[in-house]
Amino acid sequence: GKVVDAARVFKPDVIQAETPSMFKAGYRLSMMIRKPVVFMVHTYVRPGEFLSPSKMENVKIVTVSEALREYLVNKVRLSKEKISVLPNGIDIALYNVEESPLPKSMVTVGMCGAYGEESGHECFLTAVKIISDRGHDILFSVAGYGKGELQLKKRAQELGIIRNVMFIHDFPDIKKIIGLYDVFVIPSRREGLGFRALEAMAMGKPVIASSVGGLMDVVRDGETGLLFQSDKPEKLADKIEYLVSRPEEMKRMGIKGREVVEKEFTIKRTVEGMIEVYESLARDANAKQGSD
Numbered sequence: 476g477k478v479v480d481a482a483r484v485f486k487p488d489v490i491q492a493e494t495p496s497m498f499k500a501g502y503r504l505s506m507m508i509r510k511p512v513v514f515m516v517h518t519y520v521r522p523g524e525f526l527s528p529s530k531m532e533n534v535k536i537v538t539v540s541e542a543l544r545e546y547l548v549n550k551v552r553l554s555k556e557k558i559s560v561l562p563n564g565i566d567i568a569l570y571n572v573e574e575s576p577l578p579k580s581m582v583t584v585g586m587c588g589a590y591g592e593e594s595g596h597e598c599f600l601t602a603v604k605i606i607s608d609r610g611h612d613i614l615f616s617v618a619g620y621g622k623g624e625l626q627l628k629k630r631a632q633e634l635g636i637i638r639n640v641m642f643i644h645d646f647p648d649i650k651k652i653i654g655l656y657d658v659f660v661i662p663s664r665r666e667g668l669g670f671r672a673l674e675a676m677a678m679g680k681p682v683i684a685s686s687v688g689g690l691m692d693v694v695r696d697g698e699t700g701l702l703f704q705s706d707k708p709e710k711l712a713d714k715i716e717y718l719v720s721r722p723e724e725m726k727r728m729g730i731k732g733r734e735v736v737e738k739e740f741t742i743k744r745t746v747e748g749m750i751e752v753y754e755s756l757a758r759d760a761n762a763k764q765g766s767d
């Protein structure tokens with residue numbers, strides 16, 4: 476086909492497949508032109524989306540968190556030695572540390588994510604209900620995209636908290652949303668890495684996140700934010716109450732979060748890590764062909 480013809484002209488040393496839908500095609504291409512292939516795994520994939528472990532000879536897998544690597548080993552039955560962990564990085568220069576422009580008389584706590592069960596909106600709204608019943612004066616916000624906004628508003632109405640929650644739909648720039656918040660919440664049921672946590676930390680915001688997946692790699696409990704057990708709104712409510720009542724702690728965690736991103740999660744570090752993967756694969760492939 477055209478792809479194979481182009482590859483034979485271009486003569487790549489390494490092939491990269493970015494999504495599960497491209498894994499099998501990438502593998503077939505690598506076999507045709509006898510070059511290694513890298514599979515990028517950014518989120519949880521079903522076992523059927525992968526090749527069988529017996530067909531992984533010239534394959535390297537790069538994933539974004541230790542949690543994803545463990546999932547691939549335990550659920551997809553892949554060899555741990557085949558998998559490298561390289562978190563996504565962000566361009567720190569695009570993220571400014573800024574205080575919320577909303578009235579300082581009230582702390583703003585918000586979440587942002589695609590509508591759906593995985594994002595944990597129900598957990599967040601239930602936590603808002605618990606906190607509101609306890610008499611705390613906090614402004615809450617839900618920013619989302621996709622289908623589901625009306626259902627969430629209906630749920631907030633049922634819980635009697637519609638006046639406590641500011642809904643934002645289909646926003647153009649997540650940085651503007653994060654900038655509104657004093658505390659950023661990620662109540663996800665599962666998360667490959669937790670890129671939104673990195674973005675919030677880069678903007679100097681403390682993060683309260685569920686202790687699932689890559690969020691445990693990103694959010695340092697007690698340092699850059701707080702972790703809570705997923706699907707436990709009472710635990711989330713307690714963490715929110717704890718943090719908003721301690722403004723100095725919020726500030727300290729926000730500063731530390733920015734430092735962690737600058738040190739460990741830059742785009743420069745990600746690019747350098749990928750170059751190392753490419754060079755290593757190319758060296759091994761050349762050495763093998765030389766011995767054949």
